[in-house]
Amino acid sequence: MGEYTATVTVRLKGGVLDPEAATTQRALERLGFELETLRSANIYEIDLSASDEDEALERAEEMALRLLANPTIHDFDVEVTE
Amino acid sequence: MGEYTATVTVRLKGGVLDPEAATTQRALERLGFELETLRSANIYEIDLSASDEDEALERAEEMALRLLANPTIHDFDVEVTE
Numbered sequence: 001m002g003e004y005t006a007t008v009t010v011r012l013k014g015g016v017l018d019p020e021a022a023t024t025q026r027a028l029e030r031l032g033f034e035l036e037t038l039r040s041a042n043i044y045e046i047d048l049s050a051s052d053e054d055e056a057l058e059r060a061e062e063m064a065l066r067l068l069a070n071p072t073i074h075d076f077d078v079e080v081t082e
Numbered sequence: 083m084g085e086y087t088a089t090v091t092v093r094l095k096g097g098v099l100d101p102e103a104a105t106t107q108r109a110l111e112r113l114g115f116e117l118e119t120l121r122s123a124n125i126y127e128i129d130l131s132a133s134d135e136d137e138a139l140e141r142a143e144e145m146a147l148r149l150l151a152n153p154t155i156h157d158f159d160v161e162v163t164e
Contacts, residue, residue, distance in 0.1 A: 024149070024150070028145055028149055033141065033144070033148075035145075036130055036131065037129045038126055038127070038129075039126070040124060040126055041124070042123075042124060042125070044122055045120070045121040046117050048117045048118055049118065063115055066113055067110055
């Protein structure tokens with residue numbers, strides 16, 4: 001068994017409104033910053049024991065599908081490091 | 083001027099309680115998943131025009147310091163891609 005860290009990045013799908021990001025962008029612009037667009041996303045870094053990298057990846061993807069992401073509005077990707 | 087994307091990752095400092103992450107971890111465990119620890123973080127992906135990569139990096143770091151991160155409880159890092 002090895003120790004792995006799975007990083008699950010959960011983003012809103014294109015076209016889904018993101019009022020938090022819009023508010024953050026306006027606040028930055030009011031402070032004088034110039035930017036084109038701002039997108040926000042959540043990361044979950046999960047430490048887990050698994051027999052190999054493939055198993056760690058599979059379990060983290062399952063966690064994303066079951067709980068961390070809502071497939072109606074979110075896309076996610078998973079990266080695993082040892 | 084070039085178009086750059088700055089990715090600002092904002093994490094809670096070590097030792098700062100993260101009740102959202104603790105709740106997420108317990109929910110995963112109740113679903114039958116085995117994991118050691120779970121940390122959460124926020125990402126801001128910012129598209130901006132800048133004369134070079136260094137300027138884009140500097141402006142994104144300034145945004146993090148001024149608004150996106152609270153230096154009392156957060157660490158952040160910034161990566162810039164073209």
